[in-house]
Structure formats: C-alpha cells, structure tokens
Amino acid sequence: MTDDHEAVRDLLAAWAFGALDPAEEETVAAHLAACERCAAEAARLRETVRLLDGPPPKAPARSADGVLSLALRTRPAVARIAGHAAPYAAAVAGLEALLPELAGRWATPVVHDWDAHATLAHLLAADEHLATRLGIDARVPPSRIEEGMPWEDAWGRRTADVIAHEHGRTPEETVADWAAQAEQLLGTPEARDAELAARAVTLMGMRLPVAEHFLVRAFETWIHTDDIGRALGLAVPPPPPEHLGQLVRLAVRVLGLALGTGAPPVLFSVTGGEEWVLGSEDEPVRAELVLEPVDFCLLVGGRHTPETVPRGATGDAAAVRNVLERAASLAWL
Structure with a gap:
C-alpha cells in the first residue's frame, strides 16, 4: 500500500476509541497489519482505554478512575471525529462521567473564587469562543463588550457574565447546555475533517489552526475536571498517552x-x-x-x-x- 504512515498515526487516537468510520477502520487495519511500529502504538492505545475501563469502585470508596471509558460507553457515539478532536471528545466524556459525583455538592469551592457550578459555567463560556466561530449559536445572552477592549478584559467580562447567568439557573440546566454545546462542537465538519480544521483563527489572543483550538478545549476541560476531582477528593486520571502527547506538543x-x-x-x-x-x-x-x-x-x-x-x-x-x-x-x- 502507499506510504500512509503519518496519516494513519493521526487516526490512531480516534481508532482507539472506536470513533472511525468503516472506510477508515479498513485503512487503519490494513496499515497495522504491515507496520509493526504503528501496530505496537495501536495496541498500547487500545490497552490504555481498556485499563481506564476497569471495574467500577465498590461503595463507599469513590474514585474517578475509569470515568473516561465509562462515559465513552454510555454517551451517544460521536459521528467520525478526526484525531485532533479526539482529545476534546475524551475530556468531555471524562467530565460528564464525573458530574454525577456533584449531586448535592455544587457549592463546593473548586478553583479561583468559583464553586463547582461556576467552574462548569466557565467551561460553557470558554467553549463558546470556538463554538460561535464554527457557526454554533451561543446559549447565554450576549455581554456588553466595548469595541477595542483588550481580549483579556473582554474574556474576563464574558466569563463573569456567564457565571452570573448560570448561578440564576439550576446546575442541571448548566450541565445540559454545556454538554449540548460540546456535542455540537464535536459534530461540526471541522471536528471530522483535518483539512477544514487547518485554517487559522484567533481566539482568546491565540492565532492557531482550528485543530489546535480543539486541543486547547481538551486541555482546559481536562484541567477543570481535575480541579473538580481534587475538590471532591477524587483522583482524576490524566489523558491517555497519545492525547497527552498532543497537549504537550x-x-x-x-x-x-x-x-x-x-x-x-x-x-x-x-x-x-x-x-x-x-x-x-x-x-x-x-x-x-x-x-x-x-x-x-x-x-x-x-x-x-x-x-x-x-x-x-x-x-x-x-x-x-x-x-x-x-x-x-x-x-x-
């Protein structure tokens, strides 16, 4: 077959989570049969997912270990995502699996001066930057941002406005809007097509390809999932090695x-x-x-x-x- 080594490597993370379409599955399978190095990497990734899929902890001991694959089993399948969006999909899945632990504990202090409800509202606001750029309607009324305001000040005002708005709603309503927005992001053409995601846009002061803005969203979602886990006294596993490597790069x-x-x-x-x-x-x-x-x-x-x-x-x-x-x-x- 043709030298598609790098192309297949870009698909391995999504392959490990079962997020490829049948044609891509065939391409990856054929390449793995002929490439020992990629086959070893694929086996390591699949094993990572399997390990994260360990047995649920016995009550009353509670742990966030295994939440990633638990969520991937229970959430609706995302239609074919590209390798650059797989870390965000996994981070969203991990947070979704952790959220039930917050029942009755949404006022728990988490980070900065935010409780758990505000932390999720912050993520709703942070994801909104990429979502609106990709044609997804905002779920919170607009903020009054003066023309020419530095992006740091504009972002500070927007996140404060969203947190204030969400504190006037129930945590369940905030969860529903955050999860729906994340699902819409993962359903965009840019989440499925690396070529479409190669165009650069400026968001929060950073001009990066859309593909890398998906990694930024993965990075922040994981960080705040870890924040919430620490606040609850639960261990949140780091991203799988392949995803972690993408975040590091x-x-x-x-x-x-x-x-x-x-x-x-x-x-x-x-x-x-x-x-x-x-x-x-x-x-x-x-x-x-x-x-x-x-x-x-x-x-x-x-x-x-x-x-x-x-x-x-x-x-x-x-x-x-x-x-x-x-x-x-x-x-x-």
Missing part, C-alpha cells in the same frame, strides 16, 4: 512562540517523549530541562508554579527559570 509550540528567538536556548524534554530547543537557535544550548508531561501541562495550566514544579535541570539556572516562568505565564484557565 501544543503547549511547547505556544511556549516557543512566547519565548521568541532571543531567549537563552534551553533543551527541553518531557520524560519518555520528545525534546525541543526553546529560545535562540543561534547560540549553544545553555541548559537542559526535563519535566513529566503531566507536570508540564499543569505548569502551563497554572496548577504548578515555577518554584514547585518537579523538574530535572542542569546548566544555566537563569535560563531554566526563564522557561519555567514563561510557561507559567501562559495560564489563563
């Missing part, structure tokens, strides 16, 4: 843009994964920095600080600190 690209080409160069890597030179390409590397992939994402998401994030580092301490501080400064969640 996105965060590295955004971090590289933020650092620019004038920063002291640092060889950055995540444990068991890739490595990148961040900063100047015209100077010798001054330091090396290694983070666990989950810790790196939590740093970029504002849940670790440059001082406390576990790391391995050698070389110029100031260059390392610059990378860590710039990574932490990206947080808007």
